[in-house]
Amino acid sequence: QSALTQPASVSGSPGQSITISCTGTSNDIGTYNYVSWYQQHPGKAPKLMIYEVSNRPSGVSNRFSGSTSGNTASLSISGLQAEDEANYYCSSYARISTPWVFGGGTKLTVL
């Protein structure tokens, strides 16, 4: 069982917007602004999409955005494209852990 909780799957049609949630506790997401989001295509290494809750690395499309509210972080993707179909993982600094934890991952399907 992962420390952070994500939905197993989400889906959307091309051009639509979707949001993936990531629920933690006051020991991680609720206290620290060290939430990251990763995209992973099959057979590839994870790619950083968002760091420190809402920052995008250079080269990542502005269709991707991140936010938090209380103990929950969210990744939003607007204007869905076929290439967005992948697994997405959230990660957070956690005071009483490794000190990092992941969510279980969410499979995004672009219909």
Place this chain on the structure above:
Amino acid sequence: EVQLVQSGAEVKKPGESLKISCQGSGYNFTNHWIGWVRQMPGKGLEWMGTIYPGDSDTRYSPSFQGQVIISVDKSASTAYLHWSSLRASDSAMYYCARPFGRAYWGQGTLVTVSS
């Protein structure tokens, strides 16, 4: 440019020992936490533990405490993940990562343990 370069794929037998490496470049290696992530076939990402090269402060996930050893050689800007006795269940892809701030990841090291 920040880079983390991992050692190559390994094929080992159960009971053998193994140490894989992750060399950092393009930044002050000593001042940044670096960690290891396991991904078993078809499964999600799991943080195994992290180490601060400056003082070798090491934190392990409870699931990996006692199963592996994370170490660092500051002079070589290299972090290591070591098993003393591999099991078939250790077969996985292993990534090193610098997790704080703008995170950087290595390319991954595939470990296969089979008799």
